[in-house]
Amino acid sequence: MKCDELLKALNEYVDGQIDPAICEDFANHLAGCNPCQVVVDNIRNTIALYRSGERYEMPPEFHDRLRKQLREKWSTVFDGESQQTH
Amino acid sequence: MGETAADPDLPLVTQARAGDFAAFEQLVSRYERRIFATAYRIVGRREDAEEVVQDTFASVIEHLPQFREESKFYTWLMHIAVNHALKLLRRNRHGTDRTMNGESSDSYSDLPHPQFIAPWHENPSVIAENHEMQRLLSDALDELDDKYRTVFVLRDVEERSTSEVAELLGISEANVKVRLLRARLQLRERITSALGDKSRQVAADHRHE
């Protein structure tokens, strides 16, 4: 396996879904190729970084605005056909 | 009645379908933050993410009577949210080259070679706590083409399977895989250029040439 071929199989390797037939070639190449090792490691870290960050907080004022709008929407869809009581 | 594990949302969904707004509101509270965060990552702007959340739950209200219990409520909800996010991207980026490009397939043939290869000087858990780094992450994500960013967000952040993402986006699984690889390579390059330890930089091996 060459560096280029390793690049193409990178996802499957990182995701643990690599074909066992290719896996050995992949591991052999990796063991002898420092640049590829670092690239694989960088990619793992990149994914971990994005996965760990739940940094998009919903603005508090939006919480209320959303409910107001949804309640209006709700009444146009539901209250038209039946009342809330059975 | 599906044969899959019970949908934890089903009791509330059933009540909501019968006209119970309070039950619906509990579903909103349960998922609004998640939808908001995913939408934000895809559309890249707070106001747009808010619009996606609004449109998503408005669609839920409209289509609740047609909700089929063969899929989980959350899967259905996410499907609606992704569609609204994509619609918004198409609207905002109409006429530019950063659109989703429909089903057009990407190939493995001209993958960008990694340029700057170096271990990072901090580990990801330390970096994630840093404000500047959060900025770097969202900028890097925003620089990706829509079609790559959407796949990356759904696969790597939302942790949806390849087949789910293919279905959500209406593209082939093969295309999901190539787009994910391109997204990961581009993000790796961008983030490593900021966080890579230059003293430990390694040259790309050109055995392939």
Ligand SMILES: [Zn+2]
């Ligand atoms: Zn290599």
